[in-house]
Amino acid sequence: MSFFPVCGRRLVVGYDSMVSKTFTIHSRMTKLHSQVRSLSSQTTTILSSAISESQVNPSPSISTPNNNPSSSKRLYDRVVEVLPEIYEEALKETGGNVAHYIPELKRVNPNKFGISVCSTSGENFSIGDSNDHFTIQSCVKPMLYNLALNIAGDIVHEHIDHEPSGAAFNAFILTDSGKPHNPMINAGAIMSSALIIKYLNSTNDPFKELRDFLEMAMEGISSTSFDPSIYNSEQKTASRNRSLTYFMQERDSLLQELQIADVLRLYFQACSITVDTKGLAALGAMYASGGIAPVTGNELFSAADARKTLSLMFMCGLYDYSGRFGYEIGIPAKSGISGAVYMSIPGEFGIGIWSPPVCKHGNSLRAIHVMKTLVAAFPEIHTFGMYRTRDRCKRFHNN
Secondary structure (H helix, E strand, O other), X not given: OOHHHHHHHHHHHHHHHHHHHHHHHHHHHHHHHHHXXXXXXXXXXXXXXXXXXXXXXXXXXXXXXXXXXXXXXXHHHHHHHHHHHHHHHHOOOOOOEOOOOOHHHHHOOOOOOEEEEEEOOOOEEEXXXXXXXXXXXXXXXXXXXXXXXXXHHHHHHHOOOOOOOOOOOOOOOOOOOOOOOOOOOHXXXXXXXXXXXXXXXXXXXXXXXXXXXXXXXXXXXXOOEEOHHHHHHHHHOOHHHHHHHHHHHOOOHHHHOOOHHHHHHHHHHHHOEEEOHHHHHHHHHHHHOOOEOOOOOOEOOOHHHHHHHHHHHHHHOOHHHHHHHHHHOOOOEEEOOOOEEEEEEOOOEEEEEEOOOEOOOOOEHHHHHHHHHHHHHOHHHOOOOOHHHHHHHHHHHHO
């Protein structure tokens, strides 16, 4: 019986103590709130003063290309701004040799050097020997592939795979299923030529179809021509490509239905088309916009086909240097033994470069130098640069 009164007194005492502590905490919180309001008022005054001062004496705006991917200037404008300096720097690159396995290519002046940039909306900038024509060589292979896709559709990949070969561009090597590894090497481009001949309307000239295809992409910026001396030189030194085609014919029924001479004629004609760097840049811009010609807005092929081609260019576009190029520079590109290279920065612009001396893999050394310098200056050019994504994530987490 005596437990309950004692317990009650303890409860009362405990309750009184808790109420006392609550009032003490409330008092302290009220005082702290007052101090915060005072501090907030002081901060507002300081900020207002700073803003007023900055309007009178603004700080100089510093925007350097290599660390400001969020600049208000478009990427195209920032790249064009620094290209003259990069061009002059690249002139110091004197390594490499002009391709000699095609005799006519040996006669090209090794000092020639041009760069062009074309935006997806048709703006263009050039420096150096940008009006000089040269043979497109292997830079035509993406267009052969896209024309084949336009004509034959999904049948194309029944005859051409989409894997890096890890071997030289003219290697005698096929996949386990007997296909060329990809359309960016000689075997794949020869098969693209065969597909165009097979599935094109018999009344149409396949070479004219290809030439018109290129002209539509470059319309308003540049045009193509044709070098018969290079074509004849290609024909005279074609032993390896002929052997490669017969090697594929043994494994592929499509080539068994066609005349090998007709297939190789189209392939050699394609490689002997001449362009300038402005035309190459327009090709890059066309791929960057998903198959839309940069000046006319004509749709040359679907966005899905553009994605396929860009993926293959990224993996296989620079022969057996493609892996290193993708790792260091990270841009879909296609090179040719003539010293031509074009690159595509999706959604932005294309770049065309020509400098005849090439490395042991067949890629222009000056073009590689230019692109390494550009990516160092503008890391967001790299397909996996992710600088805008990182900035957005940082802002989200900091808020």
